[in-house]
Each structure stands twice: as C-alpha cells, then as structure tokens.
Amino acid sequence: MTSTVTPPVRESGSGADQGDGGARRRRLPRIPDRIRQGGLPYLLLLPAVLLELLVHIVPMVIGIVMSFRELTQLYINNWGNAPWRAFDNYKIAVDFDAPLGEALLHSFYVTCLFTVITVGLSWLFGMAAAVMLQGNFRGRGLLRAVFLTPYALPVYAAVITWAFMFQRDNGMINHVLHNQLGLTDEPSFWLIGDNSFIALVVVAVWKSWPFAFLMLMAGLQNIPRELYEAASIDGAGIWQQIRKITLPSLRPVNQVLVLVLFLWTFNDFNTPYVLFGESAPEAADLISIHIYQSSFVTWNFGTGSAMSVLLLLFLLLVTAVYLVATSRGRKGSGAV
Amino acid sequence: MPSKALAGKARSPLAPPASFRWTRRIILAFLTAFALLPVYVMVSSSLKPLEDVTDTFQWIPSEITIRPYFDIWDTVPLAHYFMNSLLVAGAATVLSVTIAVFSAYAVSRYRFRGKRVFTVTVLSTQMFPGILFLLPLFLIFVNIGNSTGVALYGSRGGLILTYLTFSLPFSIWMLIGYFDSIPRDLDEAAMVDGCGPFGALFRVVVPAAIPGIVAVAVYAFMTAWGEVLFASVMTNDETRTLAVGLQGYATQNDVYWNQIMAASLVVSVPVVAGFLLLQRYLVAGLTAGAVK
Numbered sequence: 001m002t003s004t005v006t007p008p009v010r011e012s013g014s015g016a017d018q019g020d021g022g023a024r025r026r027r028l029p030r031i032p033d034r035i036r037q038g039g040l041p042y043l044l045l046l047p048a049v050l051l052e053l054l055v056h057i058v059p060m061v062i063g064i065v066m067s068f069r070e071l072t073q074l075y076i077n078n079w080g081n082a083p084w085r086a087f088d089n090y091k092i093a094v095d096f097d098a099p100l101g102e103a104l105l106h107s108f109y110v111t112c113l114f115t116v117i118t119v120g121l122s123w124l125f126g127m128a129a130a131v132m133l134q135g136n137f138r139g140r141g142l143l144r145a146v147f148l149t150p151y152a153l154p155v156y157a158a159v160i161t162w163a164f165m166f167q168r169d170n171g172m173i174n175h176v177l178h179n180q181l182g183l184t185d186e187p188s189f190w191l192i193g194d195n196s197f198i199a200l201v202v203v204a205v206w207k208s209w210p211f212a213f214l215m216l217m218a219g220l221q222n223i224p225r226e227l228y229e230a231a232s233i234d235g236a237g238i239w240q241q242i243r244k245i246t247l248p249s250l251r252p253v254n255q256v257l258v259l260v261l262f263l264w265t266f267n268d269f270n271t272p273y274v275l276f277g278e279s280a281p282e283a284a285d286l287i288s289i290h291i292y293q294s295s296f297v298t299w300n301f302g303t304g305s306a307m308s309v310l311l312l313l314f315l316l317l318v319t320a321v322y323l324v325a326t327s328r329g330r331k332g333s334g335a336v
Numbered sequence: 337m338p339s340k341a342l343a344g345k346a347r348s349p350l351a352p353p354a355s356f357r358w359t360r361r362i363i364l365a366f367l368t369a370f371a372l373l374p375v376y377v378m379v380s381s382s383l384k385p386l387e388d389v390t391d392t393f394q395w396i397p398s399e400i401t402i403r404p405y406f407d408i409w410d411t412v413p414l415a416h417y418f419m420n421s422l423l424v425a426g427a428a429t430v431l432s433v434t435i436a437v438f439s440a441y442a443v444s445r446y447r448f449r450g451k452r453v454f455t456v457t458v459l460s461t462q463m464f465p466g467i468l469f470l471l472p473l474f475l476i477f478v479n480i481g482n483s484t485g486v487a488l489y490g491s492r493g494g495l496i497l498t499y500l501t502f503s504l505p506f507s508i509w510m511l512i513g514y515f516d517s518i519p520r521d522l523d524e525a526a527m528v529d530g531c532g533p534f535g536a537l538f539r540v541v542v543p544a545a546i547p548g549i550v551a552v553a554v555y556a557f558m559t560a561w562g563e564v565l566f567a568s569v570m571t572n573d574e575t576r577t578l579a580v581g582l583q584g585y586a587t588q589n590d591v592y593w594n595q596i597m598a599a600s601l602v603v604s605v606p607v608v609a610g611f612l613l614l615q616r617y618l619v620a621g622l623t624a625g626a627v628k
Contacts, residue, residue, distance in 0.1 A: 040442075040446070040533055041442040041443075041446040041448040041451075042442075042448065044438040044439060044441060044442035044446075045438070045439050045442050045443075045454060047435045047438065047439075048435050048436070048438070048439040048458065048504060048508065049454070051435065051497065051500065051501045051504065052457070052458055052461060052501065052504070054476070054497065054501075055469070055473060055497060055498055055501035056461040056464060056469060056501060057457075057461075058472075058476065059468075059469035059472035059473040059476060060464060060468060060469050060472070062469075062472035062475070062476070063468050063469055063471070063472045066471070066472065125367060125370075128363050128367070129363070129364070129367050132359075132360045132363050132364055133364075135352070143364060143368065144615070145612050145615065146368055146371055146372060147367060147368075147371055148611065148612065148615055149371055149372070149375060149608060149612075150371050150374075151611075152558065152604075152607055152608045152611035152612065153375075153604050153607070153608060154558075154561055154562040154578070154579070154603060154604055154607055155562040155563075155564060155579075156562065156564055156578070156579050156582055156600075157378075157582065157599075157600035157601075157603055157604045158374060158600075158604075160582065160596060160600060161374040161377055161378045161597065161600055162374055164377065164381065164389075164593055164596065164597065165373075165374065165377055169392075170389060170390055170391060170392060170393055170593070171393060172373075172377055172393045174393075175392060175393035179392065206370065206371070206374070210371070214618070214619065214622065215622065217619060218619050218622035218623040219623075221619070221623045222623060237353065238352045238353065238356045239355075239356065260462075263462060263463055267464075267465040267466065269465075269466055269467065269564070269565050270562070270563070270564040270565065273564055273565065274564060287465075288465055288466070288467050291465070291467045292467050292470075292565075295467070295471060296471075296569075301471055304467075304471070305468070305471070308465060308467055308468035309468070311465055311468070312463070312464060312465065312468060315463050315465075316463065319463060
C-alpha cells in the first residue's frame with residue numbers, strides 16, 4: 001500500500017491518520033511521560049528500519065549506481081570495478097530510433113494501455129459487486145466468498161489455469177468461441193500474437209477486481225446508515241442514493257484504491273511471467289518483463305538498471321501529480 | 337454484519353425497485369461466472385485422464401479419475417516444495433506481523449523526530465518495481481555470504497527476509513490505522529496501573545487489535561505464498577518453493593495439464609481456505625484501519 005493520504009476521520013476519539021506521523025490532531029491530552037521516552041520509539045522501529053534498508057533502500061541505491069556502469073556478464077562477479085559509463089545506459093535506453101529504445105518505448109505504451117484498461121475495469125467490477133452486495137438477501141455471504149476467491153488463489157496456480165484455458169487446441173476459450181459458438185473461422189492463438197494483449201487484460205482484471213471489491217466493501221461499511229435513512233425519508237430512490245451518497249462517500253477510499261491498483265498493475269511481473277514465460281509476445285510486452293529480459297536474458301544489467309530507474313522516476317512523478325491533484329479541496333487530515 | 341444501505345428494507349416501505357433487483361441479479365451472475373470459471377476448469381480438468389486434457393476441452397469429464405492427485409507427488413518433488421513454501425511463508429508471516437506491530441505501536445502512540453520520514457519512506461517502497469532491486473539484492477546476498485559465511489542466496493533465510501519486507505509496508509500502514517482507532521485511554525490506564533510500554537502493548541493494544549493483526553497476517557502469508565519473481569531467482573533445487581516447482585509438470589514431450597491442475601488445486605487449498613475463514617477479520621480490519 002502506498003498512500004499516505006487519508007480522508008478526514010469523523011469518529012470521536014480516534015484520529016486515524018495512518019501513514020502520517022506529522023499532522024496529528026488529537027483531542028486527547030498529551031501524556032508527558034510518553035514523550036520523554038526518548039529512545040523507545042526508535043528501538044521499536046529498529047527492526048523495520050534495518051530490514052527496509054537491507055531489502056529496499058540499499059539495493060535501490062546500488063541499482064541506481066549500477067545504471068551508470070557497464071555491467072555485462074564480464075563484470076557481474078566484480079561489479080564494483082565495472083567501468084563507469086555516466087549516462088550512456090540512459091542514452092541507449094531512450095534512443096528511440098535504435099531497436100532497443102524503440103522496443104522500450106513500445107513496451108511503455110503497451111504497459112500504459114494495459115494499466116488504464118485493467119485498473120478501469122477492476123474498479124468498475126469491484127464497485128458493482130460492492131454496491132450490489134449491500135443489503136440483506138439470501139446468499140450474500142456466499143457471494144462475498146466467491147468474489148474474493150480469485151484474490152485468495154496463489155497467482156501462479158490461477159494464472160497457469162488461465163494459460164491452460166487459452167491453449168489453442170485443448171483450451172476452454174477456443175472450445176467455446178470456435179466449436180460451440182462458431183464465432184471464429186479457426187481456433188485462434190491467445191498466448192502469441194496480437195490476441196495476447198486481450199488474454200493478459202482478462203487475466204489481470206480477473207486477478208485484481210476482487211481487491212477493489214474488498215476495499216470498497218470495507219469503505220461502504222463506514223458510511224453512516226442515517227444518511228441513507230434520511231435520504232429515503234426525503235424520497236430518494238435507490239439509484240439516487242447510490243449516486244448521491246455512496247459514490248461521494250467513497251471518494252477517499254477510491255483515491256487510495258486507484259493509486260494502489262495503478263502501481264500494482266504497472267509493476268505487475270507475475271501475471272505475464274506465468275502466462276507467457278520469460279519473453280512475452282510483443283503485443284503484451286509489459287515493462288517489468290521487458291526489463292527482466294533486458295537484464296537477465298541478454299545479460300546487460302547496466303541498461304536494465306537504467307530502464308528500472310527511468311520507470312521508478314515515471315512512477316514517482318505520476319504518484320506525486322496524482323496526490324496533488326486528488327488532495328485539492330479536501331479537508332485533509334494527512335495529505336502529503 | 338448488516339450493511340448500511342438496504343438493511344431493514346423488509347420493513348421499509350422503500351424496497352428496492354424491480355429495476356434494481358434485476359440489475360443486481362444480472363451483475364452478480366456475471367461476476368460469479370467470471371470469478372469461478374477458472375476454478376471450475378481447475379477442478380474438472382484435475383479429474384480427467386491425460387488424453388482428455390490434451391484433446392478438445394470438455395465441460396463434463398467423460399471419465400473421472402483421481403490418478404492425477406497421486407501422480408503429482410512423483411512427477412516433481414511436490415511435497416518438498418510444499419514444505420519449503422510453508423516454512424518460508426510461515427516464518428515471513430510471523431516475523432512480518434511482529435515487526436509491524438512494534439512499528440505501528442511506535443508511530444501510533446509516540447511523538448518523535450523522523451516519524452513522518454519513516455512512514456513516508458516505508459510506504460513509498462511499495463512503488464519500487466521488484467525488478468529494480470532484484471539484481472542488487474541478489475548481489476548483496478552473495479556478498480554477505482562470501483564475507484560472513486551467512487548463506488542468504490539460495491537459502492530459505494534469504495527468501496524469508498525478502499518476503500517479510502514485501503508485506504511490511506502495507507502491514508504497518510494498516511496497523512497504524514487500527515491502533516489509532518483503539519482509545520488511548522485503555523493503554524494509558526494500563527501504564528498508570530504499572531505496566532511498562534511493552535506491557536501496555538501486549539496486554540491491552542494487541543488483544544484489542546486482534547482482527548487487524550489477523551488481517552495483516554493473512555495478507556503477509558498470501559504475499560509470500562504467491563510470489564514468483566524472487567522465488568525463481570533466489571532459490572536452488574533444495575529450497576525451491578511451489579511458485580517455481582509448479583512449472584516442472586511441462587516436459588519435453590508432454591504437458592501434464594491434468595496434473596498441473598491437480599497440483600494447482602492442492603497448493604491453493606490452504607490459502608483459499610484460510611482466507612475465506614478469516615475474510616471477516618480482513619474486512620473488519622480494513623474497515624477499522626486502512627479504509628478510514
């Protein structure tokens with residue numbers, strides 16, 4: 001989860017402003033004893049800080065250093081002595097007339113398109129499911145479990161099942177489209193060629209909409225019932241209630257949800273990797289697989305690192321713009 | 337947990353109109369079909385003999401066999417992978433939850449310098465593409481191994497360290513929200529009664545936050561159980577997890593689809609069962625903490 005933006009809380013005595021240590025506005029008296037516990041909070045944070053340093057921060061710094069060096073297989077065992085190349089790796093990566101840069105740009109386009117479609121559909125399905133499961137009717141608990149199943153299944157088990165369904169000769173998809181409905185003249189290929197993009201989107205949406213459903217369902221439970229009651233007394237029908245109460249109340253949840261979905265989808269490696277293997281077809285060449293291939297398959301880690309850094313900068317930029325754009329006009333309790 | 341919108345609609349004069357009821361039926365039917373389609377394929381194909389899964393797909397198996405469920409253990413050392421996954425995911429979960437509880441307690445209950453820097457940094461690590469630090473981490477592990485003799489590369493320990501860090505940001509974030517919703521008076525009172533800060537944490541805050549902690553544990557376990565990229569690079573034959581091991585059912589001549597489906601089902605059962613049993617906690621935890 002990434003967001004440090006949280007909606008204002010209207011609940012007595014619980015100022016929840018997660019992810020934001022700064023602007024805490026408590027109505028509770030401060031207890032001086034606690035504040036004088038000088039070292040204790042640092043002690044409590046130490047394990048988390050050490051682990052973050054080891055697994056995230058230090059490797060990232062090394063990754064950035066690597067992106068300025070010539071790091072082919074000749075130097076991989078002795079990477080500290082790899083020749084310094086300044087911005088050469090970056091020049092190679094963004095030289096869009098050369099094959100390598102052109103492929104990266106194409107991969108970037110594919111990833112953007114894939115992310116927009118996947119996040120949009122996942123949000124739509126999740127929202128529809130959450131709204132439709134409000135209220136009491138028979139089978140609600142069962143449906144909730146059913147909808148969460150794709151989220152609970154391990155990625156590789158689920159995606160390998162989709163890969164089986166998309167097989168050309170013995171897959172379920174072609175059996176339905178070609179044999180049963182006769183929609184195609186001959187069985188299509190789904191995991192190579194242009195169709196692979198469709199296959200990838202279907203699997204990605206299937207995998208991520210339950211998460212949207214989960215978050216939105218939790219968000220719906222925080223909407224005070226009185227609002228709906230007042231609205232129905234005033235004669236608002238159910239559709240109007242959804243439009244006028246449900247959607248606006250969910251804005252803070254949506255803000256976090258869309259950002260998280262965006263980042264997860266953009267960085268998704270597992271889905272294409274299990275679906276297509278080490279090299280994805282051109283139409284479904286997501287950026288994470290593309291970088292993986294540039295690094296591990298063709299053994300050019302310097303260029304791979306440079307691509308990763310560019311990707312990180314892009315994500316930082318988008319996130320910053322998004323946070324600024326969405327936190328305007330909110331009575332924010334913890335906007336960054 | 338009665339939901340807010342339509343609860344009591346039986347009593348209310350404003351039952352949802354037919355338009356809404358039909359829309360609801362259609363949408364829910366579509367989503368159910370979409371969600372369960374692969375599950376159906378997985379279950380039905382795992383009960384077919386090999387010639388049936390290499391031939392045209394059949395909705396209803398022409399003959400049902402449970403052979404694949406016996407064969408999967410011999411085709412690849414599945415039990416061994418299973419144990420590896422269990423060890424790695426279990427250890428990563430316990431450690432991740434413990435560390436997240438301490439961190440969230442500090443952020444939720446204390447004022448100190450650098451608090452904001454800590455939370456923002458931890459959360460922003462979620463943004464990093466895994467591919468960016470895969471190779472550096474690999475090199476760090478190899479170097480630590482060479483210089484100290486602590487084998488992290490290829491060992492379960494290295495994988496546990498990696499995975500617990502993956503689930504840490506979300507866990508901390510969610511627990512901060514959860515702890516914030518627990519009235520401070522409770523642990524203040526415990527401190528007044530002579531508990532130390534750790535006493536207050538373990539006797540008051542943790543018991544009150546059980547749903548949030550369970551939710552975080554489920555998330556951490558699922559993260560570790562399903563990770564593919566680092567599992568393929570950071571393990572060897574001895575420490576391979578299910579994520580990598582499951583790819584062993586495709587041989588030069590044949591892809592044992594029925595066995596792949598059976599194995600997929602077997603590896604899914606623990607997480608899906610656990611998740612569905614604990615999903616109430618997850619929703620409650622999200623409701624109280626993260627979604628606020």
